[in-house]
Amino acid sequence: xxxxxxxxxxxxxxxxxxxxxxxxxxxxxxxxxxxxxxxxxxxxxxxxxxxxxxxxxxxxxxxxxxxxxxxxxxxxxxxxxxxxxxxxxxxxxxxxxxxxxxxxxxxxxxxxxxxxxxxxxxxxxxxxxxxxxxxxxxxxxxxxxxxxxxxxxxxxxxxxxxxxxxxxxxxxxxxxxxxxxxxxxxxxxxxxxxxxxxxxxxxxxxxxxxxxxxxxxxxxxxxxxxxxxxxxxxxxxxxxxxxxxxxxxxxxxxxxxxxxxxxxxxxxxxxxxxxxxxxxxxxxxxxxxxx
Numbered sequence: 001x002x003x004x005x006x007x008x009x010x011x012x013x014x015x016x017x018x019x020x021x022x023x024x025x026x027x028x029x030x031x032x033x034x035x036x037x038x039x040x041x042x043x044x045x046x047x048x049x050x051x052x053x054x055x056x057x058x059x060x061x062x063x064x065x066x067x068x069x070x071x072x073x074x075x076x077x078x079x080x081x082x083x084x085x086x087x088x089x090x091x092x093x094x095x096x097x098x099x100x101x102x103x104x105x106x107x108x109x110x111x112x113x114x115x116x117x118x119x120x121x122x123x124x125x126x127x128x129x130x131x132x133x134x135x136x137x138x139x140x141x142x143x144x145x146x147x148x149x150x151x152x153x154x155x156x157x158x159x160x161x162x163x164x165x166x167x168x169x170x171x172x173x174x175x176x177x178x179x180x181x182x183x184x185x186x187x188x189x190x191x192x193x194x195x196x197x198x199x200x201x202x203x204x205x206x207x208x209x210x211x212x213x214x215x216x217x218x219x220x221x222x223x224x225x226x227x228x229x230x231x232x233x234x235x236x237x238x239x240x241x242x243x244x245x246x247x248x249x250x251x252x253x254x255x256x257x258x259x260x261x262x263x264x265x266x267x268x269x270x271x272x273x274x275x276x277x278x279x280x281x282x283x284x285x286x287x288x289x290x291x
Contacts, residue, residue: 002043004076007069009036010048014058014066040065088276089116095281096124096131097144098190099221100238101162101264101289105144108288109281119277125221127189135269141278142285143267155270160289161261162238164198169231170252177203184213186233188224194236194262201258225251238262264289 013022013033023030041048048062058066097105102125109121126134128145135143135154149156168175168183180203185191192209199206215233218224221241228235229250245251266282268274 002040002069004073006036006040006043007065008073009033010040010062011066011069011073013037014062019054086276087118088280090118091275091277092120092122093142093275093278093281094122094124094140095142095144095285096126096134096140098127098131098146098238099125100241101144103221103244104240105285105289109284112281112284121281132267135267138269138272141268141272141275142282144285145265145267146262148263148265149267153270154267156265156267157286158263159266159286160264162240162264163259163261164194164236164238165242166198166234166236166254166256167225167228167242167251168234168254169229170250171231172234172252172254175234175254177205180234181212184215184233185209186215186224186227186235187217188221188235188237189219191236194238197262198236198256198260201260202256 009022009026009028012025013019016022016025019030019033022028022033026033037049044061044065046061047059048065049056050059095109102123106121106123109123113119113121124140128147131140131143131145132149132151132154134140135149136151143154145156146162148158166175172179172183185195187209195206195209205211213233216227218226222244224235224237225242225245225247227233229245229247242251242253266285268278268282
């Protein structure tokens with residue numbers, strides 16, 4: 001591997017065109033500059049300069065090293081600057097969450113981004129398993145999970161409990177077990193899990209989601225309530241997904257004897273470096289969701 005100090009000396013010499021000026025720019029002696037060039041030539045086993053008294057020109061190998069060396073040195077400088085730059089309102093924060101809490105949280109985080117123009121919110125909606133994988137692989141800074149992770153390097157902090165709600169179209173005033181069977185179920189990726197949590201607590205006859213006729217499916221969190229609002233079936237969804245539905249008057253939330261909530265965990269990889277901006281955003285998420 002080429003020593004970056006030797007490479008910097010060589011590129012500075014090529015720019016300056018003179019050993020004395022290079023020594024002054026790098027706060028070195030002329031012999032020190034010559035030593036760096038000599039060591040580079042020895043390592044690469046090829047001459048880099050054609051010397052003519054006190055002047056010189058670059059060999060073809062020297063030209064190639066100069067062009068690619070400048071590119072590498074610039075990248076190293078930018079890398080060092082980006083690592084040193086750790087401002088709470090500058091840079092990107094990568095976040096992933098399930099859809100329901102994302103519908104509530106993402107607009108709020110955009111409000112923060114509007115206040116701090118150099119802050120970039122990189123937000124993705126994903127199921128728990130995908131979010132956990134992204135945390136483990138350090139592809140995101142912050143992950144929100146509705147299940148406690150058992151992965152070795154994933155640190156989880158419980159920040160809220162989101163209620164689960166039984167929803168029908170607005171023309172259904174109350175629900176019984178028989179009515180639910182007649183309505184049928186509008187499914188979604190977390191439907192079986194949500195139904196098990198809520199219906200098993202409130203309807204003794206409930207065993208599994210397959211007891212209901214399947215009347216539809218959507219993996220788009222904002223569209224799950226569309227068929228429900230048209231009377232096609234009922235569904236179970238977290239609070240924030242229900243509150244985000246655009247046709248509020250077309251649906252009805254049915255209070256049940258036993259309320260059930262889904263925990264929400266704020267998670268990160270313990271091996272990741274926590275920047276000031278990710279720490280700031282994490283604190284704002286806790287403050288907002290925990291209300």
